[in-house]
Amino acid sequence: MALEASAPASRVDIIGALRQAAITALITFGLLLPLIGFNTVQNIRNEIVLETRWPLLAALVAIIAAGRFLHAILIAPWLARRAQRQRREDAVRTAPRARGARWVVPFALGFAAVYPALALSLAGTQGAVKWVDNFGVQILIYVMLGWGLNIVVGLAGLLDLGYVAFYAVGAYSYALLANSFGLSFWILLPVAGCLAAFWGILLGFPVLRLRGDYLAIVTLAFGEIIRLILINWVPVTNGYTGISSIPRPTFFGIPFNASDEGFAARFGLEFSPVYRTVFLYYLILALALVTAALTVRLRRLPIGRAWEALREDEIACRSLGINTTNTKLTAFAMGAMFAGFAGSFFAARQGFISPESFTFMESAVIVAIVVLGGMGSLLGVAIAAVIMIGGTEIMRELDFLKAVFGSDFDPTQYRMLLFGFGMVLIMVWRPRGLIATREPSTLLNASRSSRRHEEKAQSTRPSLVRGRHG
Amino acid sequence: MSAANHAAATAGAAANATAPLSSLAPVLSVDHLSMRFGGLVAINDLCFTARRGDITALIGPNGAGKTTVFNCITGFYKPSEGRIALQFGDPGVWEELGALTQRGTRRASRGDGVLFLLERMPDYLVTQKARVARTFQNIRLFQGMTVLENLLVAQHNPLMWASGYTVLGALGLPSYARAERSAIDKARYWLERTALSERADDLAGELPYGAQRRLEIARAMCTDPALLCLDEPAAGLNPSESAELGRYSMRRRFSSSSMT
Ligand SMILES: Nc1ncnc2c1ncn2[C@@H]1O[C@H](COP(=O)(O)OP(=O)(O)O)[C@@H](O)[C@H]1O
Numbered sequence: 001m002a003l004e005a006s007a008p009a010s011r012v013d014i015i016g017a018l019r020q021a022a023i024t025a026l027i028t029f030g031l032l033l034p035l036i037g038f039n040t041v042q043n044i045r046n047e048i049v050l051e052t053r054w055p056l057l058a059a060l061v062a063i064i065a066a067g068r069f070l071h072a073i074l075i076a077p078w079l080a081r082r083a084q085r086q087r088r089e090d091a092v093r094t095a096p097r098a099r100g101a102r103w104v105v106p107f108a109l110g111f112a113a114v115y116p117a118l119a120l121s122l123a124g125t126q127g128a129v130k131w132v133d134n135f136g137v138q139i140l141i142y143v144m145l146g147w148g149l150n151i152v153v154g155l156a157g158l159l160d161l162g163y164v165a166f167y168a169v170g171a172y173s174y175a176l177l178a179n180s181f182g183l184s185f186w187i188l189l190p191v192a193g194c195l196a197a198f199w200g201i202l203l204g205f206p207v208l209r210l211r212g213d214y215l216a217i218v219t220l221a222f223g224e225i226i227r228l229i230l231i232n233w234v235p236v237t238n239g240y241t242g243i244s245s246i247p248r249p250t251f252f253g254i255p256f257n258a259s260d261e262g263f264a265a266r267f268g269l270e271f272s273p274v275y276r277t278v279f280l281y282y283l284i285l286a287l288a289l290v291t292a293a294l295t296v297r298l299r300r301l302p303i304g305r306a307w308e309a310l311r312e313d314e315i316a317c318r319s320l321g322i323n324t325t326n327t328k329l330t331a332f333a334m335g336a337m338f339a340g341f342a343g344s345f346f347a348a349r350q351g352f353i354s355p356e357s358f359t360f361m362e363s364a365v366i367v368a369i370v371v372l373g374g375m376g377s378l379l380g381v382a383i384a385a386v387i388m389i390g391g392t393e394i395m396r397e398l399d400f401l402k403a404v405f406g407s408d409f410d411p412t413q414y415r416m417l418l419f420g421f422g423m424v425l426i427m428v429w430r431p432r433g434l435i436a437t438r439e440p441s442t443l444l445n446a447s448r449s450s451r452r453h454e455e456k457a458q459s460t461r462p463s464l465v466r467g468r469h470g
Numbered sequence: 471m472s473a474a475n476h477a478a479a480t481a482g483a484a485a486n487a488t489a490p491l492s493s494l495a496p497v498l499s500v501d502h503l504s505m506r507f508g509g510l511v512a513i514n515d516l517c518f519t520a521r522r523g524d525i526t527a528l529i530g531p532n533g534a535g536k537t538t539v540f541n542c543i544t545g546f547y548k549p550s551e552g553r554i555a556l557q558f559g560d561p562g563v564w565e566e567l568g569a570l571t572q573r574g575t576r577r578a579s580r581g582d583g584v585l586f587l588l589e590r591m592p593d594y595l596v597t598q599k600a601r602v603a604r605t606f607q608n609i610r611l612f613q614g615m616t617v618l619e620n621l622l623v624a625q626h627n628p629l630m631w632a633s634g635y636t637v638l639g640a641l642g643l644p645s646y647a648r649a650e651r652s653a654i655d656k657a658r659y660w661l662e663r664t665a666l667s668e669r670a671d672d673l674a675g676e677l678p679y680g681a682q683r684r685l686e687i688a689r690a691m692c693t694d695p696a697l698l699c700l701d702e703p704a705a706g707l708n709p710s711e712s713a714e715l716g717r718y719s720m721r722r723r724f725s726s727s728s729m730t
């Protein structure tokens with residue numbers, strides 16, 4: 001009875017909505033009366049006079065009341081319906097999406113492989129540089145960083161807000177060692193990775209006992225410390241000025257320049273900067289794929305399972321004889337190592353680095369990519385990186401907006417606003433990230449399990465992102 | 471409160487009424503164990519032994535300190551006072567107890583007998599080296615992982631060794647694949663004994679409460695324990711589930727076990 005009565009009421013409850021709107025209007029009026037309604041200004045004789053702004057106040061109250069009314073009659077019922085549907089969908093989620101993912105991965109890999117050729121044929125040799133570099137390389141750097149951080153945050157459950165520090169260590173390692181010792185990119189790539197891993201362990205030690213928010217704060221501080229060292233240790237790092245003329249990577253010894261020894265001349269091509277860009281693209285693609293392959297591999301090994309177990313319950317891990325100290329340190333070291341690889345690639349690609357590139361914003365973007373993508377999901381992280389970094393780059397291209405909003409309108413300034421908005425939306429729609437399903441690392445009976453997934457209709461699945469134990 | 475402590479202590483001391491299954495030598499000996507939290511005395515001078523093959527029960531009212539005793543045995547708490555000795559292999563090694571206590575180290579051996587002083591070991595080594603396994607009063611499973619994965623995590627240390635601390639495993643050497651297969655076989659064995667085979671690939675958090683309790687026991691057994699500490703294994707189960715649990719534990723004949 002009660003249910004039947006409330007169901008139609010919740011659909012079009014105009015009276016209730018009007019009452020809500022009236023209450024909201026009253027509250028708004030009370031709040032804004034002193035804030036907006038009255039204004040003090042100084043007149044010519046430096047006297048303070050009280051002005052009233054009734055029209056403005058009335059307009060604001062009306063807007064807010066109207067918004068509340070619309071929310072009550074349109075948005076709230078829609079949200080409720082959606083939540084209900086979500087609850088039903090949650091139960092049957094695993095199977096279809098997993099099947100979809102099987103197609104997405106080969107398709108995405110194929111697309112990534114032919115992307116430079118596509119850009120070259122569509123945009124021509126000149127235009128392709130922008131598309132391959134700004135979109136391809138830039139996105140892939142963040143895909144790789146996201147996959148690296150995914151080991152720390154997504155698998156081991158250690159919220160690391162200072163990840164960019166290891167990226168910086170990798171970049172500066174390459175820049176300094178290449179400039180002072182003249183070593184090649186291919187030697188310094190593993191060296192930079194090892195140095196970053198070393199710093200990962202060094203950071204890991206003091207924060208081992210911390211979890212959750214406390215860990216996040218300390219790692220954030222660590223990221224800032226590294227940045228401040230880079231700024232202030234001027235004799236070595238050159239401070240704010242940064243390091244320039246960093247050697248660019250060579251095609252296995254053949255430089256990409258206009259000389260007779262250069263890549264274009266050797267291969268009988270006309271010189272163009274696009275060859276280097278395409279080479280860099282495939283380089284970062286390979287590095288990112290190595291990261292992914294290693295992650296997939298490690299997840300099936302005891303260390304990967306221990307990371308995930310650590311994320312689920314640290315105390316239970318210790319009761320099973322797992323050395324949680326070492327387990328956490330390996331997670332930190334692994335994640336840092338991939339950031340180090342990405343960092344040295346970044347330095348080699350830019351040819352110039354400065355502390356500007358390693359601010360907290362970068363860490364925040366990488367963490368956002370991992371969280372939005374779905375902690376632990378490689379595909380989700382990659383999609384999130386494409387959306388977030390690709391979205392930023394697209395915004396640079398939206399010149400037509402200048403025609404609408406005036407010539408000093410810069411869409412990239414609204415980047416953070418849009419990120420925040422997108423983040424809120426995703427957290428409302430998919431609190432566990434874009435891809436929240438987790439592939440088990442082993443199955444006892446693979447054939448039976450597919451049947452089992454069909455049966456999941458009845459059972460619900462617990463959230464992977466749960467409150468952590470202090 | 472001291473009355474409650476007394477209850478726990480005497481219950482522990484009197485608990486060895488069950489007939490021994492193998493030998494009379496104790497596997498665990500707890501002497502003068504005390505645990506204070508600030509001014510609160512949770513355990514006061516507790517002495518008891520548990521013999522191999524026995525089921526030793528530690529009973530007492532709520533707040534008597536049973537969980538605290540388990541936390542001391544498994545290294546989660548450092549006791550304020552007292553000694554917790556665990557032995558396996560040749561019982562002759564018990565004669566080393568005095569010398570070991572004096573020496574200040576954690577391990578003594580004689581022949582194939584090994585003696586550990588658990589209060590000197592960090593929690594994960596108590597399980598890894600002294601082979602003590604435990605369950606928790608509030609079940610602590612890896613809820614987002616499958617039942618099988620829970621049992622494989624329990625075999626972390628032997629698998630780590632087999633995977634050459636990840637390096638050899640990452641290279642895909644066949645020796646690791648073999649080790650993992652045998653780990654899965656062991657998991658399958660315990661899944662059968664706890665009637666969980668059907669649900670091996672389901673998430674642990676999806677299981678009903680009774681099955682979660684059984685899984686936690688299976689997980690503890692996968693660590694190859696010499697001593698199994700079950701904290702309130704029957705809590706929250708209905709009588710038929712309790713009876714079922716009792717049957718499992720009887721059938722399994724742990725080398726030794728403690729129950730609250
Ligand atoms: N970590 C702790 N800090 C402070 N007091 C504790 C702690 N652990 C247990 N206690 C106290 O020790 C006493 C015994 O608790 P517990 O061992 O859980 O009892 P039981 O398991 O027999 O019900 C209780 O009074 C409890 O409040």
Ligand SMILES: [Mg+2]
Pocket residue numbers: 536537538607702
């Ligand atoms: Mg208890």
